[in-house]
Amino acid sequence: MFFDLYQFLNHGNYHWDEATLTGSIEYPGMRIQFPESKVTGVYSRIIFPYQEHEIDEVRFSRLQRLKVMELILRNIPIMVINRPGSDLSNSSKFLHLYLLKECGFNVPETLLTNSAQDAEKFTSDSETIFKGASSEKTIVSKYNNALKPNLQLLKQSPVIFQKYISGADIRTHLLRETFFSERIDCTGVDYRYEKGGSKFTPVDIPRSIKELCIEYRNRSGLEFIGFDFKLLNNNEYIILEANPMPGYDGYDRRANMGISKALLNYLSSPLE
Structure with missing residues (x-):
């Protein structure tokens, strides 16, 4: 069944007893009681839909429902x-890279700074990209000298700079022990925003990389992760990110819905 998060946040009611782990969530036309024998598992990708010009009382009410939903899940x-809350490191990209390195992954040379001088020094000797340091989605862009005046803005907003890595992208979805991997070749910096020209090819990543992915899964407590890599010409894998809430629909269509089928099968099985 599908539970409409938007309807719940705007029109829902809830009850939850933390001592007995019983309760319910509902909105007009839908009610789920916990425990419920028909519900063997939940796929959760909670995103809070911000609304422009909403009054504080409405926003507070929606946030309260969201917090209860997270508590129940x-x-x-x-x-x-x-x-919810299984792995929050991705909200701090620099910490996230540190934890990935602790697992044994190769990570890109990275600077997180609000210093114009440090950023200028870091970007002076090789091609560099920059992106946001938090969990908010940003478009990865190449740095160039025309942007140098903007470095003064770093005082108000620290930014991550990374040495640009030339090579194909590898996206791997890990569901427990099962891997779904795809190579992406494109001419741009961020294939997600290329308007055509990207080539997608199913691949099998090396066993050594799979072992590192499973190590991160074990440390993070996540069941489903989206790993992003750059593949160098010498077949070295450089990790960019391990996404704890992967949007996988495009990859899934190219995989003949294999990821969704695996998720459904896993969620339909009794909890061990």
């Missing part, structure tokens, strides 16, 4: 992919 004794 953290505690119900069934399989949840992924439980």
Whole structure:
């Protein structure tokens, strides 16, 4: 069944007893009681839909419903992919890279700074990209000298700079022990925003990289992760990110819905 998060946040009611792990969530036309024998698992990709010009009372009410939903999904004794709060490191990109390096991954040379001088020094000797340092989605862009005056803005907003890595992109979705991997060749910096010209090819990533992915899965507590790599000409893998809430629909269509089928099969199985 599909539970409409937007309807719940705007029109929903809830009840939750943390001591007994029982309760319910509902909106007009839909009600789910916990425990519920028909519900063996939940796929959760919670995103708070901001609304322009909403009054504070309405926003507070919507946020309260969101917090209750997260509380329930953290505690119900069934399989949840992924439980809210399982891995929050991606909200701090620099910490996230550190944890990936601790697992054994190769990470790109990176600077997080609000210093114009440090940024200028870092970008002076090789091609560099820059992006946001938080969990907010930003478009990865190449740095060039025309942007140098903007470095003064770093005082108000620290930015991540990374040495540009030339090579194909590899996207790997890991669901427990199952991998779905795809190579992406494109001419731009960020294939997600290329308007055509990208080539997608299914691949099988090396066993050594799979072992590192599973190590990160074990440390993070996540069941479903989207790993992003750059592949160098010498077949070295450089990791960019491990996404704890992967948007996978485009990859899934190219995989003949294999990811969704695996998720459905996994969520339909009794919790061990």
